[in-house]
Amino acid sequence: QVQLVQSGAEVKKPGASVKVSCKASGYIFTNHVINWVRQAPGQRLEWMGWISAGNGNTKYLQKFQGRVTITRDTSTSTSYLELNSLRSEDTAVYYCTRDASPDSRFSFWYFDLWGRGTLVTVSS
């Protein structure tokens, strides 16, 4: 079954870090780009960045530069999102999602497979 399975909900204090995982199955992991998108309560989806599962290249939204790291482990077909210096505004559901292009060297810039999301709550 083609799917992305994400790690469970997290509760963190301000200033802490969180690392969310996204395990792919049912397709060749290295053939696609993985994007990370978040949705704060009552807000629109917000794209955070992507990683090529093939070569590990990354790109991040400028507002997260220096605070976010996206990685992947090809041996386990898993992508990770790490966000540092958490603040209350980072409370959101974090989704991993797959670019529809079957070649990780190129992107179609839309997303044909999504994980179920990971709720990250930042609260003192």
Add this chain to the structure above:
Amino acid sequence: SYVLTQPPSVSVAPGQTAKITCGGSDIGNKNVHWYQQKPGQAPVLVVYDDGDRPSGIPERFSGSNSGNTATLTISWVEVGDEADFCCQVWDNNTDHAVFGGGTKLTVL
């Protein structure tokens, strides 16, 4: 940065046609993609590249895009179509994905 504007809500009766708009500056020159999101579930791609459908998505879902407005059309609306729908483009100027604010479709 690029902004996509959607109406907060659209209501239709079962069997009718729902039209959900997505406004953006010269959006007709971009590829627009649409996602359906039901409460507590992950988004699902229903239309890509303005009007193409992924496999498994009913023909009732269609899309168009011209000028400053893209439109998702759902024909013969069913109760099970109730969800939030959001549009998405890739902003080549800033090189990142942009999402609309979402439209809640209510089937009366």
